[in-house]
């Protein structure tokens with residue numbers, strides 16, 4: 001099979017590509033704009049494989065997309081390219097509207113025209129897999145789970161832009177019969193994640209003895225999934241998912257942010273017995289909450305488990321140990337990321353507050 005993966009140089013896309021190149025015979029084209037979040041270092045383990053290809057393309061650029069699709073002639077497209085960080089969407093929503101909505105629309109139109117040009121056998125076999133988030137469902141109270149039938153209620157500029165893209169994909173299926181499947185997944189963690197996200201940010205700040213920022217009282221609950229479990233789920237849905245359907249993917253690992261940070265501190269205390277920052281929990285610092293912070297996300301993943309036989313292989317404990325060890329063993333990867341523009345500073349306070357903070361920092 002020939003597969004285009006948009007956003008393949010990002011955290012989840014690169015995990016999917018490493019999995020596909022190592023475990024299957026799929027030929028993959030990674031299509032990525034290489035924003036701050038795209039990193040070809042994450043694809044080094046497979047970049048010499050003849051079944052791996054790369055094209056630097058912005059999904060908002062219709063003519064460039066058309067050219068790549070016409071030349072590569074994919075059997076399927078897995079669409080992960082997105083602006084993905086909620087805090088950044090609060091500071092600057094424009095890129096989220098562009099890439100997540102206009103980009104998805106541009107990609108859908110390119111794919112529709114290519115798909116219509118295929119012969120009937122290729123047309124039937126073709127798949128467009130849209131990768132989305134559980135954040136489109138909004139926030140849960142203390143009980144209950146997100147089902148595939150849960151009404152959309154996105155609360156952040158990020159989740160609203162992803163919800164819009166989900167609706168476009170759904171409409172292209174119903175109106176034009178484009179063969180699509182959609183997945184909505186909970187929070188991922190694991191190797192190669194950009195250190196603006198909670199788990200790598202905490203690990204790297206702890207290694208450097210910097211404060212470990214916990215938003216509000218740390219009571220917000222997320223359902224954590226190890227990225228390689230997500231990658232396997234995505235490949236399964238692409239292969240066996242029913243057209244026009246959505247599948248929720250989650251890890252049955254509901255944890256408060258404070259629990260996550262405390263567990264990371266204990267793992268680091270154990271792995272680094274001589275660290276001068278030990279006990280690491282003394283670095284925990286409660287900071288102003290994210291504006292509009294959703295209280296709780298929790299996925300009911302029984303549909304993908306029952307119909308496609310998927311189950312996560314990692315528990316939160318095994319996945320977190322592997323993740324910490326990976327960041328300890330791969331300083332080169334994150335050092336190069338940290339040498340760039342992002343140094344672990346706080347994002348996602350409303351702009352006025354940030355400029356005041358920056359002014360204070362400069363004083």
Ligand SMILES: NC(=O)c1ccc[n+]([C@@H]2O[C@H](COP(=O)([O-])OP(=O)(O)OC[C@H]3O[C@@H](n4cnc5c(N)ncnc54)[C@H](O)[C@@H]3O)[C@@H](O)[C@H]2O)c1
Nearest residue numbers: 007009010011012033034035037038058059081082084188
């Ligand atoms: N990380 C999570 O916990 C999570 C959970 C559920 C769903 N998702 C979804 O999975 C997808 C991937 O998430 P991630 O965490 O790997 O994100 P990421 O930010 O690590 O990677 C996004 C990738 O998309 C690329 N990209 C951004 N704008 C582009 C554009 N205009 N054209 C082409 N490429 C562009 C970036 O260069 C980067 O390589 C996203 O669609 C996200 O909404 C993420």
